[in-house]
Amino acid sequence: MKKKLVVLTGAGISAESGIKTFRDSDGLWEGYNVMDVATPEGWHKNQELVLDFYNKRRQQLKEVQPNPGHRILAELEQDFEVHIITQNVDDLHERAGSTQVLHLHGELLKVRSTQNKNLILDWQEDLFTGDFDANGHQLRPHIVWFGEEVPALEEAIKIVEEADYFAVIGTSLQVYPAAGLISYTYSDTPVFYIDPKPIAIPNIQNKVEIIPEIASEGVAILRDRLKSI
Template sequence: MKKKLVVLTGAGIDAESGIKTFRDSDGLWEGHNVLDVATPEGWHKNPALVLDFYNQRRKQLKEVQPNLGHQILAALEKDFEVYIITQNVDDLHERAGSSKVLHLHGELLKVRSTANVNYIVDWKEDLNFGDYDNNNNQLRPHIVWFGEEVPALDEAIKITQSADYFVVIGTSLQVYPAAGLIDFTSSEIPVFYIDPKPIRIPNLRNPLEVIPEVASEGMKILKKKLLDFI
């Protein structure tokens, strides 16, 4: 039986594909204050700006490709039962070939009803005013904005609790509740942390190995270490 490898990924794993991170732009997301484009308040204040922002992000997504970090994670499914829990809203993990990907913060290529959180549809083109659900309610990006509940959190906790190995890649571990997932690991399992600018993880009970590299280089190192466990 394959061991379960659970991987929490953040914006850092996408950086080598050309997608900018919050950390590298002082709280800005592609030149925009996150409060303007990633909060319910921003949506109510200026929905046109929010729609345009995510339309631009969808266009950008068509121009970027998965990098070696994504690809190595997908290849590890040959030897491990790999579950990816990602804070990212793009589809780069899926395009690289990963089969079990849980998006904590929503998905850029989906939209949902402003009146019914369970009305979610695939959406690859621009989203505009007048794009409605089947009850004539405006559609909005299927993104978990700051201040909103994280519907996938319970599933993410269950996956984390069953991990044999837990890996953190490219996240500052500052955004909760995602950052708290590491606390749900069994205390005896090894944790690997890949980030070129790793932070200290307080109160961690697990054996921890920090790999201070970008995702692609870090994943090369991690793959060798994990295969040694088999």
């Protein structure tokens, strides 16, 4: 039976493909104030702005490709049972070949009903005011905005609890509840932390191996480390 490798990924792994993150600079996301485009309040204040923002992100996603970090994680499925838990809303893990990907914060290429959170549709093109579900309710981006619950969190916790190895890649460990997932590993589970600017991980008993590299280079090191264990 293959060992279970659970990987928590964040914006750092997608940044190498050309997708920007707002937390690296001044609170702006592609030039937009995050509170205007990633909160329920922003949606109610200016629906057109929010829709336009995610339409642009959806189009941008079509122009970028998975990078070596994504591809190596997919290749590791040959030797491990790999579960990706990602804070990213892009589909680069899936396009690289990873088969078990759980999106904590939603997906750019899906939309959902504003009245029924379980009515989720695949959506490749622009979304506009007047695009309704079958019951006549406006559709919205399938994104978990600040202040909203994270529906996939319980499933993510169960996956982490079963990890033989746990890796953190390209996330600042500042966004909760995702950052708290590491605390659900068993104390004897090896943890690998890949980040060019690693921070101290609070309240963790595990042995943590820090790999201070960008995601793609760090994942290559992780691959070699895991195969040598």
